[in-house]
Amino acid sequence: MAAPPQLRALLLAINALLRKRRYHAALSMLKGFRNGAVYGAKVRAPHALVMTFLFRSGSLREKLWAVLQATYTHSWNLASFVFTYKGLCALQSHLQGETYQVHSFVAAFLGGILVFGNNNNINSQINMYLMSRLLFALCRLGVGKGYIPEPRWDPFPLFTGLLWGLVLWLFEYHRPTLQPSLQSSMTYLYEDSNVWHDLSDFLIYSKRRPSE
Numbered sequence: 640m641a642a643p644p645q646l647r648a649l650l651l652a653i654n655a656l657l658r659k660r661r662y663h664a665a666l667s668m669l670k671g672f673r674n675g676a677v678y679g680a681k682v683r684a685p686h687a688l689v690m691t692f693l694f695r696s697g698s699l700r701e702k703l704w705a706v707l708q709a710t711y712t713h714s715w716n717l718a719s720f721v722f723t724y725k726g727l728c729a730l731q732s733h734l735q736g737e738t739y740q741v742h743s744f745v746a747a748f749l750g751g752i753l754v755f756g757n758n759n760n761i762n763s764q765i766n767m768y769l770m771s772r773l774l775f776a777l778c779r780l781g782v783g784k785g786y787i788p789e790p791r792w793d794p795f796p797l798f799t800g801l802l803w804g805l806v807l808w809l810f811e812y813h814r815p816t817l818q819p820s821l822q823s824s825m826t827y828l829y830e831d832s833n834v835w836h837d838l839s840d841f842l843i844y845s846k847r848r849p850s851e
Contacts (some may be wrong), residue, residue, distance in 0.1 A: 664729040668722050675721035679714035692824040712761045723750040
């Protein structure tokens with residue numbers, strides 16, 4: 640069934656608008672918002688679903704609501720940041736007539752404070768995810784620029800040992816310093832495995848079921 644003439648005309652007008660270079664910066668912000676929302680939902684929904692049903696108590700409705708809230712927050716924040724970042728980059732380039740590297744930093748710095756500056760679980764997880772990758776990238780940049788001597792041997796095994804040694808030491812003796820979801824995961828792995836009563840909670844379940 641063919642589309643009505645009015646709808647075809649509307650689609651043609653929209654496509655013509657999307658091709659105009661004068662609106663590219665504004666349209667890029669809108670598409671960035673769209674992509675941020677989609678990516679945030681794709682990343683957060685499965686993670687929240689697994690973590691909520693593994694470690695959170697409550698009714699099915701409460702768990703599903705928690706998953707929806709976490710997904711919405713992640714999706715909205717990421718979409719808002721992309722929109723803000725692209726808008727501030729475009730504004731700086733327009734004001735100065737040219738694009739400079741510092742524009743990216745300034746736009747992301749301000750956008751990060753505005754969008755991810757609220758200290759909550761979702762923002763903490765996103766920021767920690769970025770921090771780990773940032774440290775790796777800065778080390779690679781430092782080696783590439785010659786600021787850091789290139790290692791003569793692979794430092795990854797030493798890095799891995801220090802990482803796991805420190806995190807387990809913190810878990811065992813300074814647990815409140817760790818992020819709550821990490822505490823939950825490590826409790827499941829290292830403490831719940833210390834307790835069992837029979838084959839059911841040794842092999843089938845992690846903990847004895849309440850009815851038992």
